[in-house]
Each structure stands twice: as structure tokens, then as C-alpha cells.
Amino acid sequence: MTSKTQAPGLRWGIFGAARIARDLIPAIRASGGTVNIVGVRDPASEHARSFAQEWDISRLGSYQDVVDAEIDAIYNPLPNDVHLTWSERAMRAGKHALTEKPLSLNAQQAQQFAAVAADTGRVSLEAFAYRFQPHVRRIQEIVSSGELGELRHFQGSFGFLLDNPDDFRWIADKGGGALYDVGCYPVNFMRLLLGEPRSAQAAARYTDQGVDMALGGVLDYGSALAQISGGFDWGFRPELVLTGKEAVLEMVNPFESNSHSDLTVRVGEREETFAPSNGYTLMVEHFTRAVRGEEALLYPPADAVKQARVLDALFESVRTGGRVEISSGR
Incomplete structure (x- = not known):
């Protein structure tokens, strides 16, 4: 399918070196975006260094380093119990948030996601790529x-x-x-x-x-x-x-x-x-257009x-x- 993305891609940070990130990194790059940083629990670990090297990501840091980085958006595929914690911190730091499903552990947390997105004016999307x-x-x-x-x-x-x-x-x-x-x-x-x-x-x-x-x-x-x-x-x-x-x-x-x-x-x-x-690429393209204000979030x-x-x-x-x-x- 031909991409509809016309605007420049986003600068991304990724929380964790999860397997699912291997699907999102190519999608980000196919949309014209760049992966500027990956944040992990232990940046000195061999797994983290190998992941960054394999995917040619120049900066490896902590989760907080992702929050503080000069980027436009984050992808959060961390374990479900910390989706809200780190996506909320990122949105309050000015980043848009693509958070892996399930977005939250209950409706109360999902409402908190919605409130943070409204308060900050950031785009928040639950990553059901299918x-x-x-x-x-x-x-x-x-x-x-x-x-x-x-x-x-x-x-x-x-x-x-x-x-x-x-x-x-x-x-x-x-x-x-x-x-x-x-x-x-x-x-x-x-x-x-x-x-x-x-x-x-x-x-x-x-x-x-x-x-x-x-x-x-x-x-x-x-x-x-x-x-x-x-x-x-x-x-x-x-x-x-x-x-x-x-x-x-x-x-x-x-x-x-x-x-x-x-x-x-x-x-x-x-x-x-x-x-x-590739639904991941189509999702990231839509997310990018929504961030750019080119279309409403589906x-x-x-x-x-x-x-x-x-x-x-x-x-x-x-x-x-x-x-x-x-x-x-x-």
C-alpha cells in the first residue's frame, strides 16, 4: 500500500528493548521517522548494547533519559503495569505517546491516560496495529x-x-x-x-x-x-x-x-x-499525521x-x- 505520509517524520524514543520493538523500528523508519534513543533498565547490559547496535540506534540510556530527550514521540512496549507510569511522564515532558496494548490495567488508568493527553495536548494512541x-x-x-x-x-x-x-x-x-x-x-x-x-x-x-x-x-x-x-x-x-x-x-x-x-x-x-x-507502518503513519495535525486520531x-x-x-x-x-x- 502506498504511504500517505507527506510531512516530515517524527523523532522517536523507545522504552525497553522488547521483541515487539523489532516491528516498530522498521515502521518508524518507513514512515520517515528516526529512532534517536532507546531507554532500558540497565544501559550497561550486553542485551541493551547489542539491541542498540543491531538497530543502529546511536543513543542508549535509561527510561528517564528518553523522557528528557529532545524527541517528538515515544513508543512504550514495557510490561503492562508500567505503561501509565512512563507514558504519562513522557506526555508531561511534551512527547506524544504510542503505548502498546493493553494501554492500561483498568478503566481508571485509561481515564488517567485520557486526562493527561487532554491536559498536555499530546496525542495518545493504544497500539492495536491490526x-x-x-x-x-x-x-x-x-x-x-x-x-x-x-x-x-x-x-x-x-x-x-x-x-x-x-x-x-x-x-x-x-x-x-x-x-x-x-x-x-x-x-x-x-x-x-x-x-x-x-x-x-x-x-x-x-x-x-x-x-x-x-x-x-x-x-x-x-x-x-x-x-x-x-x-x-x-x-x-x-x-x-x-x-x-x-x-x-x-x-x-x-x-x-x-x-x-x-x-x-x-x-x-x-x-x-x-x-x-504491514499494519505497524500504517499505524505509525497515521500517528504521525495526527501529531502533525493533518488528520483526526481514529x-x-x-x-x-x-x-x-x-x-x-x-x-x-x-x-x-x-x-x-x-x-x-x-
């Missing part, structure tokens, strides 16, 4: 066109085998767990297509350390139901099924953020194929608050064993 892929826009068009008829059921699942026992996603205090990491994707796609649900009912399997290794839920829309699930001990592929009164839409790998092969959307007997596309902080309310309700339902109403925030 949302910028062409197939997502096309599915939205199909639903809006009425081809499926009135939607009656949404089914979304995302899981994989997380077999590294040292991964922070197994640590409750760092915001680990399957819902935050993978289950949030079907929740997000559900909201893109159906809007905000009325209530949630959920169940989960937990580790001995109190981390959800798998979580599934049903969200009530009145005229439609949505089933979402995510897990760390699964062997099957992510899927999406939309059932309407007139037709069914199906897709494998709907949450793919950087597709390296064709993706296919099936509507009844018809198939639509989408060539490989997913403003209020959207992240609504996303967090659904996750909160799912966790609350697991805790109580009952149905949980989802606040509209009014």
Missing part, C-alpha cells in the same frame, strides 16, 4: 453495507502456546495474563463492529500464581451475542466468525498486524484476498477507556461468577 490493516476496514464496510443482515453473533478467538516460564506475561504483578495479551484483540474487534456491549459473563483458568492462562466470555448486545476467548496453552489458529441474518463472514488470522502472506475473508461462497500488508483516548471497561467487566465476572453490567461512562 486495526490499520486493509482487511479490517473491508470487514467494517461489509458489516455496514448490510450484506450480512442484522448481526446476531460474533465469535473471536486468539491464542498461542506461551512456553517461556520467564516471560513477564506469567507474572500477575506485571499485568500478565491471556486477556490482556491476546483476549483483548477479539474484544477490540468486536467493539469495532458492534459497538459497546451491555454486559459480560466470563470464566477463566488460572495458574497457581494467579494469572489467567485462558479466559472466555460472552458479551450481550441485546439483539446479538459475542463470544471472545484467549489463551496461552492453545494450539489452534486465531479466527473470526460473524453471523448475520443473511450471511456468515469467516476469517483466519484476523488479528494479524504484519501479514507476510495473503489473508482471506470469506462471505458465504465469496472470497476476498488481501495481499501482505482511536482517541476515549476509545481506550471503553476497551478497558469491557476487560474490567470480564475480570469482574470471573471473580464473582455472575453477569456484570458494563458502564457507559455517562
Whole structure:
């Protein structure tokens, strides 16, 4: 896809040397931006030095060095429990913030993100890169066109085998767990297509350390139901099924953020194929244009608050064993 970015790129700083940063650095550079600094817990570590050398990043420092640097924006892929801490410090220091999903650990934190963005006039975006892929826009068009008829059921699942026992996603205090990491994707796609649900009912399997290794839920829309699930001990592929009164839409790998092969959307007997596309680059380009004032942010902080309310309700339902109403925030 041809880039729409016309304005000069941004000067970026990155918190941490996480694996996901390997997807964002090429996207930043493809958008015309530069990565000026990476901040890590221990700048003297071999891992940090190797990361900076591999990606040709001239400055290696601490997290605070990123906050203090002369840059335009930060990317925050740190463990979930410190998303708010460092993105807030960066925004208050004048930087725009692209923060990895989940933006926050609850709706209260998401509202704090929104308040800081409003107070500082900085752009804050939750980094769901899959949302910028062409197939997502096309599915939205199909639903809006009425081809499926009135939607009656949404089914979304995302899981994989997380077999590294040292991964922070197994640590409750760092915001680990399957819902935050993978289950949030079907929740997000559900909201893109159906809007905000009325209530949630959920169940989960937990580790001995109190981390959800798998979580599934049903969200009530009145005229439609949505089933979402995510897990760390699964062997099957992510899927999406939309059932309407007139037709069914199906897709494998709907949450793919950087597709390296064709993706296919099936509507009844018809198939639509989408060539490989990099959602990270498309997301960074959009973020750049929003920072430059060239277009409105597609997913403003209020959207992240609504996303967090659904996750909160799912966790609350697991805790109580009952149905949980989802606040509209009014």
C-alpha cells in the first residue's frame, strides 16, 4: 500500500528493548521517522548494547533519559503495569505517546491516560496495529453495507502456546495474563463492529500464581451475542466468525498486524484476498499525521477507556461468577 505520509517524520524514543520493538523500528523508519534513543533498565547490559547496535540506534540510556530527550514521540512496549507510569511522564515532558496494548490495567488508568493527553495536548494512541490493516476496514464496510443482515453473533478467538516460564506475561504483578495479551484483540474487534456491549459473563483458568492462562466470555448486545476467548496453552489458529441474518463472514488470522502472506475473508461462497500488508507502518503513519495535525486520531483516548471497561467487566465476572453490567461512562 502506498504511504500517505507527506510531512516530515517524527523523532522517536523507545522504552525497553522488547521483541515487539523489532516491528516498530522498521515502521518508524518507513514512515520517515528516526529512532534517536532507546531507554532500558540497565544501559550497561550486553542485551541493551547489542539491541542498540543491531538497530543502529546511536543513543542508549535509561527510561528517564528518553523522557528528557529532545524527541517528538515515544513508543512504550514495557510490561503492562508500567505503561501509565512512563507514558504519562513522557506526555508531561511534551512527547506524544504510542503505548502498546493493553494501554492500561483498568478503566481508571485509561481515564488517567485520557486526562493527561487532554491536559498536555499530546496525542495518545493504544497500539492495536491490526486495526490499520486493509482487511479490517473491508470487514467494517461489509458489516455496514448490510450484506450480512442484522448481526446476531460474533465469535473471536486468539491464542498461542506461551512456553517461556520467564516471560513477564506469567507474572500477575506485571499485568500478565491471556486477556490482556491476546483476549483483548477479539474484544477490540468486536467493539469495532458492534459497538459497546451491555454486559459480560466470563470464566477463566488460572495458574497457581494467579494469572489467567485462558479466559472466555460472552458479551450481550441485546439483539446479538459475542463470544471472545484467549489463551496461552492453545494450539489452534486465531479466527473470526460473524453471523448475520443473511450471511456468515469467516476469517483466519484476523488479528494479524504484519501479514507476510495473503489473508482471506470469506462471505458465504465469496472470497476476498488481501495481499501482505504491514499494519505497524500504517499505524505509525497515521500517528504521525495526527501529531502533525493533518488528520483526526481514529482511536482517541476515549476509545481506550471503553476497551478497558469491557476487560474490567470480564475480570469482574470471573471473580464473582455472575453477569456484570458494563458502564457507559455517562
